[in-house]
Amino acid sequence: MKKRVIAAILAGLMAVSTLAGCGSGKSASETNGQTSESGKEEGSGVITDKFKDIDTDGTTITFWHSMGGVNGEAMDYLVNKFNEENEDGITVEAVYQGEYDDAINKLKSAQIGNMGADLVQIYDLGTRFMIDSGWIIPMQEMIDADGYDISQIEPNVAAYYTTEDGTMYSMPFNSSTPLLYYNKDMFDAAGITEIPTSLPEIADVGDALKEKGGAQEVLAISIYGWYFEQFLCKQGLNMVNNGNGREKAATKVEFDENGGGLNILNAWYDLYKGGYAPNVGRSGSDTATTDFTSGKAAMMLGSTASLKQVLEDSGGNFEVGTAYYPAVNEDDKGGVSIGGASLWALNNKDEKKAAATWRFIKFLISPESQAYWNAQTGYFPVVTAAQEEQTFKDNIAKYPQFQTALDQLHDSTPESAGALLSVFPESRQIVETQIENMLNGSVTQEEAVKNMAEEINDTIEEYNLVNG
Numbered sequence: 426m427k428k429r430v431i432a433a434i435l436a437g438l439m440a441v442s443t444l445a446g447c448g449s450g451k452s453a454s455e456t457n458g459q460t461s462e463s464g465k466e467e468g469s470g471v472i473t474d475k476f477k478d479i480d481t482d483g484t485t486i487t488f489w490h491s492m493g494g495v496n497g498e499a500m501d502y503l504v505n506k507f508n509e510e511n512e513d514g515i516t517v518e519a520v521y522q523g524e525y526d527d528a529i530n531k532l533k534s535a536q537i538g539n540m541g542a543d544l545v546q547i548y549d550l551g552t553r554f555m556i557d558s559g560w561i562i563p564m565q566e567m568i569d570a571d572g573y574d575i576s577q578i579e580p581n582v583a584a585y586y587t588t589e590d591g592t593m594y595s596m597p598f599n600s601s602t603p604l605l606y607y608n609k610d611m612f613d614a615a616g617i618t619e620i621p622t623s624l625p626e627i628a629d630v631g632d633a634l635k636e637k638g639g640a641q642e643v644l645a646i647s648i649y650g651w652y653f654e655q656f657l658c659k660q661g662l663n664m665v666n667n668g669n670g671r672e673k674a675a676t677k678v679e680f681d682e683n684g685g686g687l688n689i690l691n692a693w694y695d696l697y698k699g700g701y702a703p704n705v706g707r708s709g710s711d712t713a714t715t716d717f718t719s720g721k722a723a724m725m726l727g728s729t730a731s732l733k734q735v736l737e738d739s740g741g742n743f744e745v746g747t748a749y750y751p752a753v754n755e756d757d758k759g760g761v762s763i764g765g766a767s768l769w770a771l772n773n774k775d776e777k778k779a780a781a782t783w784r785f786i787k788f789l790i791s792p793e794s795q796a797y798w799n800a801q802t803g804y805f806p807v808v809t810a811a812q813e814e815q816t817f818k819d820n821i822a823k824y825p826q827f828q829t830a831l832d833q834l835h836d837s838t839p840e841s842a843g844a845l846l847s848v849f850p851e852s853r854q855i856v857e858t859q860i861e862n863m864l865n866g867s868v869t870q871e872e873a874v875k876n877m878a879e880e881i882n883d884t885i886e887e888y889n890l891v892n893g
Contacts, residue, residue, distance in 0.1 A: 469562040469772050471779050476570040479780040482514030486543040486781050489522045489532070491766070492599075497521060499801035507788045515781045525551070525766065526850070532560070532771075540771050543782045546598065548766045550849035552586060553670055555769055556594050557847060557892065562770040565592045567783045577808045578790070584839035585763050589672045595767035596786050599804040601730040602761045602834060603655050605751055609744040611638035611723045623752040624692040627724065631701040640723035643701040645713035646693075648860045650853025651764060652726055656689045658841045659752045661759035665885075670845035675885060681878035688753050690863060690870040697864055704864045707857055714738070726750070728764065729830035730803045736824070747829040749836075760837025765804060796820075803827070805834065847892070848884045855880045 492500040504519040522528040525548035535541050540560065547555055555561060564586075568575055575583065575593065582600050587593045607620060615638035621627045631643040646652065657664050662685035665675035680686035696702035705712040717725035718738035727735065736745055750761050768789065770782050788794060795806035796814035811817050812831075821828060846852060859873040868876065 469566055471562055471772060471774060471776050472566045472570045473776060474570075476567070476776065476780055476783075477572070479777055481777055481781040481784065484514065484777050484781040485516045485518060486778055486785065487541065488517050488519045488544045488546075488785070489528055489542040490519060490546040491522055491525045491528045491548070492546070493521065496599075496802050499798060502801075503789060503794055503798065506794075507785060511784065511788065513781070513784055515784060517785055529554070540773060543771055543773060543775075543778050544785065545769050545771060546766050547595070547769050549585065549764050550853070552595070552767070553674065553845035553847045553849070556588070556845070557674060560771055561594065562772045562779055563592055563594050564596050564768075564770065564786075565594070567770065567779070567786075568593065571783065571787075573787070577810060579805065579807055579809060579834065581760070581834055581837050581839060581842070582763055582805065582807050584842040586767050587842075588845075589668050595769045596790060597763075597807040598766060598768050598789060599730075599798070599802065600763045600765040600767075600807055601728045601804055602763055602830060602837075603652065603726055603750045604729055604732075604830060604833070605724060605748040606717060606727055606735060607724045607746045607748060608638075608640070608717070608720065608722075609746040611640050611743070612746070614638045620746070620748045621724075621751060622749065623755045623757070624696060625755060627751060628696055628699055628701050631696075631699065634723040638723055640721075642703055642705075642716055642722035643724065644696060645705050645716040645722035645725040646696075646702050647705060647708040647710070647713040647726070648857050648864070649708035649726075650856040651708075653686075653689060653856050653860070654843060655750055655761055656753050657685045658762045658837075658843055659750065659757050659759045660685050660688060660754070661757065661841070664844040665846055669843065671842075674889065675844070675846055676889065677882045677885060678878050681874050685753075686874040686877065687870060690860070690873055692753050693860070694863060694870055704861075707861070729805065729827070730765070732824060732827055732830075733803050736826075745826060747826040749829070749833045760841035761833060762837075762841055762843030763805075763834075805830065846885075848881070848888050851884045852881050855884070 490500055500519065504517050508516055522531055528545060529547055529551050532540065532545060578597060582597045583593060586595045586597060611634055615633040617630050617633060621630055627644050634640040634643050654664060657680055662683045663669045663679045665678050667673050667675050697704065705716060713725050714727060714731070714735065716722040718735055720743060739745055768786055770779060790808055792808055792810040792814050795808050795811035796817040798804060799806040799811065800816050800820040806812065806817060856877055859868065859877045862868045863870060863873040
């Protein structure tokens with residue numbers, strides 16, 4: 426625990442030293458915009474009434490992103506298309522910054538007012554940190570100045586990046602949710618026609634899948650903090666206080682007090698003890714995916730963005746089915762929260778660059794761009810009109826399993842948007858360690874929840890102390 430606390434302090438000190446850069450003697454929040462007593466930022470000091478009509482001819486902006494492989498190729502295509510076709514004289518220089526952690530750490534080490542980028546892609550875990558940083562132009566300012574119709578954005582996607590006061594701080598771009606993947610051939614062989622909708626129901630069909638379906642494993646579930654968070658959403662319960670960190674920064678967790686954490690670990694352990702969900706390790710090992718695509722496991726949990734890879738890796742050896750992410754209890758009424766990343770406009774005190782950044786953002790979330798992005802990567806199209814594009818329709822016809830992801834998104838509600846937490850990376854590591862300890866028999870479910878709560882609360886307290 427001490428190592429985690431020290432890491433949190435160092436991260437906070439890095440943020441403080443960065444915020445105090447440029448010799449102004451002011452923090453970035455003081456430099457970039459004043460904060461009212463309610464905690465709502467009153468303005469970046471950049472966006473003015475003329476924002477919509479600013480001449481951007483000859484303006485170059487820098488875009489940092491974390492999309493590699495085929496996703497990076499799709500990103501390059503969109504950037505090149507914008508550079509060739511935009512009539513505003515804007516040039517976008519896209520720079521791959523490595524993994525999500527690499528990108529946010531490089532941003533922390535940059536100088537305020539000269540951060541090296543005008544637009545940056547930040548993963549969902551960094552949302553609360555970015556809101557609190559004072560480094561940004563809240564997306565809501567650009568939306569309001571341009572008169573952009575925010576109802577075009579999928580409501581349950583927009584909800585994640587919007588605080589309780591109605592301010593959207595970043596623009597959704599690559600969004601995903603978790604799904605239950607299942608081997609249809611095994612289910613047919615076992616005579617199972619109803620797909621499980623909860624963890625207890627997975628146990629109910631487990632013996633049939635093993636004895637008749639030929640499964641060596643019933644459910645391949647990685648030890649992943651994101652899954653723990655999603656199980657809280659399915660229960661309709663908060664992870665942290667202060668409106669799940671949306672009213673203001675969280676000061677402690679709530680999953681220990683509301684019973685949500687223990688419900689999850691009890692159900693998970695029951696599957697493990699019953700021989701239905703063996704310990705396949707943490708998410709980074711990819712063992713769960715391999716067990717499923719090789720035909721070893723009858724089911725697995727995975728992101729919607731993994732669909733194409735799962736279909737490719739299974740090689741057509743069996744029919745892949747998709748279903749909603751399972752609930753913890755059969756009577757849970759909650760939904761799922763999104764993962765992925767969003768686009769953040771950095772405040773470099775340059776309205777012309779801000780205007781160019783906004784025009785590029787609008788291109789990236791246009792129906793045409795989002796339909797292309799969805800087809801190439803498997804991420805959701807974040808604007809509803811993208812579903813009317815022929816590219817999207819062709820992709821759904823080819824991959825009908827993706828319709829499940831859209832249906833699940835639409836059946837969820839903004840109340841299931843999930844938590845915002847400045848120390849999310851540390852929190853996930855703590856959660857994963859305690860689940861691993863539980864499965865290895867070194868702690869009980871009750872002890873694991875208690876340890877999670879204490880360690881995360883310590884990390885939150887240290888972070889808030891340094892950055893308060």
